[in-house]
Amino acid sequence: MDQFRIAAIKNDLVVIKDAVARLESNLDALLKGSLTIEKAKELPxxxxxxxxxxxxxxxxxxxxxxxxxxxxxxxxxxxxxxxxxxxxxxxxxx
CATH class of the missing domain: 1.10.10 (Arc Repressor Mutant, subunit A)
Structure with a gap:
């Protein structure tokens, strides 16, 4: 595997890690009631x-x-x- 493919995979993992963190944060907010349906509609x-x-x-x-x-x-x-x-x-x- 060449360096560029390894770097691309690493970048993909960072993107996935960030997405999981956002999902976890949004789920926590929904469970705590601090994220309303109206705010959820503003998510991209x-x-x-x-x-x-x-x-x-x-x-x-x-x-x-x-x-x-x-x-x-x-x-x-x-x-x-x-x-x-x-x-x-x-x-x-x-």
Missing amino acids: LKRHDGRLTDAGIAAVNAAFDAGATVTDVARQFGITASASSNRRQIWKSR
């Missing part, structure tokens, strides 16, 4: 690279729970139809 749904955040995935899942179609979700969340379809397949398998 997409990352800087355009991919859905954990909050975005939860919102997409909620949309599918409510009966939204693949096209509805793609339009509402600004993702491609294929990304929406992929998320729906994951949602259906839960």
Whole structure:
């Protein structure tokens, strides 16, 4: 494995570690009642690279729970139809 791939993996681990820390913090806040649904709605749904955040995935899942179609979700969340379809397949398998 070359140095660049190792550095990329290390960077990915840092991103994951930060995401887990944010999720843990948000969960603690929800459990303590200091994070309201209104504040949770302000959490970003997409990352800087355009991919859905954990909050975005939860919102997409909620949309599918409510009966939204693949096209509805793609339009509402600004993702491609294929990304929406992929998320729906994951949602259906839960």
